[in-house]
Structure formats: C-alpha cells, structure tokens
Amino acid sequence: MTRTPAFHEAPMPLFDSDEAELAPLPSGRLPSYIKDHRRRLRERFMRGGAEAMPDYELLELVLFRAIPRQDVKPLARRLLDRFGDFNRVLSASPARLREVKGVGESVVQELKIVEAAAHRLARARVIHRPVLSSWDALLDYCRTSMAHREIEQFRVLYLDRKNVLIADEEQARGTVDHVPVYPREVVKRALELNASALILVHNHPSGDPTPSEADIAVTAQIRQAAAIMGIVLHDHLVIGKSREVSFRSEGLL
Missing domain, CATH: 1.10.150.20 (5' to 3' exonuclease, C-terminal subdomain)
Known part of the structure; x- marks a missing residue:
C-alpha cells in the first residue's frame, strides 16, 4: 500500500550520492x-x-x-x-x-x-629560458609546484652551458618529513642530459623551509659529486608554505 506523505514532511533531497551531483534537475533547468x-x-x-x-x-x-x-x-x-x-x-x-x-x-x-x-603555465615561464636572469619566475614555478605538497618531493633542474633550463625532473618522493636522495643518480642524469649546471629544489610540508642537517649534508655530497664531473651546483632551494630558503643566499653553498 502506498502511503501519501504528510504536508509537513521535509522534501526528499535532490541528490543522494556524490555521483548524482551531476544529474539534471527534474525540470531540466x-x-x-x-x-x-x-x-x-x-x-x-x-x-x-x-x-x-x-x-x-x-x-x-x-x-x-x-x-x-x-x-x-x-x-x-x-x-x-x-x-x-x-x-x-x-x-x-x-x-x-x-x-x-x-x-x-x-x-x-x-x-x-x-x-x-x-x-x-608556471613551467612555461621558465623552461628553455635562462634561469638565472628570470629568478622570480623560477621561484613562482617552484612555489606553485611544491609549496602545498603533503609529502616531501625532491626535484632537480638541469641547465645547459648558458644556464637555460633544459629539464625539470622529480628525483624522489618521500614522507611528510623525509625524502631519499641519491647523489649518484642526480649526477648520472645530468651527464645523460649533457647538463652543465644544477639547481636542487625540495619542499618542507611542515611549512618551515629552514634546512635540516640532512639537507645540508646531501647538498654537500651532490656538490662534490657534480664538481668531479665538471658540473656546477648553482643553488638548493627549500620551499615552505609562505617562503623559501636559498642555500646560496644563506651562505650554505
């Protein structure tokens, strides 16, 4: 037997699932x-x-x-x-x-x-362009790509002899407070790309871009390994929620 709803009853919801959000209204309008x-x-x-x-x-x-x-x-x-x-x-x-x-x-x-x-859009402003003369665009790109990530991500920007960005590659992902980095793989990839210089970039999901002791140590290892092969490490950027830290500016390189 079909029950006629009372007038005081609340109307049935229009949608009863996430997927039903896209269903048209009964009127089609x-x-x-x-x-x-x-x-x-x-x-x-x-x-x-x-x-x-x-x-x-x-x-x-x-x-x-x-x-x-x-x-x-x-x-x-x-x-x-x-x-x-x-x-x-x-x-x-x-x-x-x-x-x-x-x-x-x-x-x-x-x-x-x-x-x-x-x-x-942010990447288009820096890829295949001289990075050192468009530093603000590079920082904007790094902020857009990494500032709000929930886990640590380590990227390497590979530059040619004119400091033009020829590749931007993710080297590793980690946890909320750690990412494994292998200096040998960074330098190996630079040689494959015929890169002459590097910029390292990683984020701190905590929001505080202050470099850790591990950050400083791995940067020194990559710098040393790259130098042996004649590759220059220009900088290491640590991206936080609202600001970033440059190893070069902080005297850490």
Missing part, C-alpha cells in the same frame, strides 16, 4: 537563484580578476563546471575548512579530497585539471 548567483560571480571575476574574489568564491567558479545543477557554496566552504586555502585545496591528493562530503570524481578531476594548468 538550473534554478534561477543559482543561475543568478553564478552569473554575478562570473561577471565579477571578468571585471576584477581573481584578486577581486575571496578564496571560497574562486573555488565556486571552479566547481561550477563539475556540479552544474547544485549550489556549490557549501562544498567550497567545506573544502576550505578542511584544507585551509585555495592553493591547498588544488594541491590536496585525490584520496584526501574524496574524504570531503560532496566530492565525487567530477570534482576531483576539475580540481586536478586546474592544478595541472597552473603548473604548466
């Missing part, structure tokens, strides 16, 4: 209040750019494409509450993103696409 809100945000973005918008509104703009038939403001707030800011949301691993209520595969894909686009 976007509710007017959501449509107007999205239009206003897009117009404000086009007038003033990202600087005119707080993190949660910029995140909403990204989520619009992933969830076209639902108010995404609550999800944007949950993501920022969980990860802290816009950059950390984009940099969060897919596994951690999926732990947030309302995040399905479409949301993860959209966030990772935006992250990849940001990395590629």
Whole structure:
C-alpha cells in the first residue's frame, strides 16, 4: 500500500550520492537563484580578476563546471575548512579530497585539471629560458609546484652551458618529513642530459623551509659529486608554505 506523505514532511533531497551531483534537475533547468548567483560571480571575476574574489568564491567558479545543477557554496566552504586555502585545496591528493562530503570524481578531476594548468603555465615561464636572469619566475614555478605538497618531493633542474633550463625532473618522493636522495643518480642524469649546471629544489610540508642537517649534508655530497664531473651546483632551494630558503643566499653553498 502506498502511503501519501504528510504536508509537513521535509522534501526528499535532490541528490543522494556524490555521483548524482551531476544529474539534471527534474525540470531540466538550473534554478534561477543559482543561475543568478553564478552569473554575478562570473561577471565579477571578468571585471576584477581573481584578486577581486575571496578564496571560497574562486573555488565556486571552479566547481561550477563539475556540479552544474547544485549550489556549490557549501562544498567550497567545506573544502576550505578542511584544507585551509585555495592553493591547498588544488594541491590536496585525490584520496584526501574524496574524504570531503560532496566530492565525487567530477570534482576531483576539475580540481586536478586546474592544478595541472597552473603548473604548466608556471613551467612555461621558465623552461628553455635562462634561469638565472628570470629568478622570480623560477621561484613562482617552484612555489606553485611544491609549496602545498603533503609529502616531501625532491626535484632537480638541469641547465645547459648558458644556464637555460633544459629539464625539470622529480628525483624522489618521500614522507611528510623525509625524502631519499641519491647523489649518484642526480649526477648520472645530468651527464645523460649533457647538463652543465644544477639547481636542487625540495619542499618542507611542515611549512618551515629552514634546512635540516640532512639537507645540508646531501647538498654537500651532490656538490662534490657534480664538481668531479665538471658540473656546477648553482643553488638548493627549500620551499615552505609562505617562503623559501636559498642555500646560496644563506651562505650554505
């Protein structure tokens, strides 16, 4: 027997799963209040750019494409509450993103696409260009790529005789506070690429870029091994959440 619901009962939710977020409304139309809100945000973005918008509104703009038939403001707030800011949301691993209520595969894909686009744009400003004369662009690239990583990552920038960046490669990944680095592999790869100089880069997920004793020791080992082969180590950058440390500037090289 079918029971007729009482008038005071709450309506059934429009979506009952993450994947159902992409299902169209019964009417096939976007509710007017959501449509107007999205239009206003897009117009404000086009007038003033990202600087005119707080993190949660910029995140909403990204989520619009992933969830076209639902108010995404609550999800944007949950993501920022969980990860802290816009950059950390984009940099969060897919596994951690999926732990947030309302995040399905479409949301993860959209966030990772935006992250990849940001990395590629920053990389385009430094790859195949003289690095030492575009140092600020290099720092921007390193911050974009590594500042908000949840585990340590060690990268090597390989330069030719004119200090043009010819390759940027991840040498190793580690844990939240350690990454294994092998000087022999760094120098071996430099020889394969016919590189004349190196810049080492790694991040500190703790946020504090102060070099550890291990950082100092492995840098000395790589410098010594590279020098034997006539390869110059220009610098070692440690990337933190809000600042970076240069071994060269700190007198550690």
